[in-house]
Amino acid sequence: MKNLRLKAARAGKDYSQQQLADLCGVSRQTINAIEKGDYNPTINLCMAICKALDKTLDELFWEE
Amino acid sequence: MKNLRLKAARAGKDYSQQQLADLCGVSRQTINAIEKGDYNPTINLCMAICKALDKTLDELFWEE
DNA sequence: ATAATTTGTCAAGTGTTTTTTACATAAAGA
């Protein structure tokens, strides 16, 4: 399922997928795939994303 | 670096590495490696661990 | 003491994340 919280947080910073990817040191496709939601990133990447967007793991990635 | 918060949370539930591994559907060695800290688990596994231990991602995995 | 459980570690293999390259479409700006 899509990660809309991530998409929203990125929009809140006015970053493109490419810009966020650069900040996190990964490819644009990786960010795209995570937002699209069909896979399972590593915790280190999740933390890099959170720090780039000033969010926490729970805010962007926790699922009930 | 070691994940001592995870080790402590597991101790708080009185689970062995094997028991926690079974609850999370991974091997004992994987849990051991995460506690030892020399790698980078996936977010899905981190969430499974958190749920087994009644903790959140931020409580067990967030690093400043 | 000794048996059973737990933990630490290693090597080889499997599976999946991630990269790279590439192409197509939509939106925005000049």
Next chain:
DNA sequence: TCTTTATGTAAAAAACACTTGACAAATTAT
């Protein structure tokens, strides 16, 4: 209109998470 930027998607290969099997040291229980 023409160009640029942003997004969605795909296939092949590289990188790495995770498994399996195994052995030894340490801990706990009997």
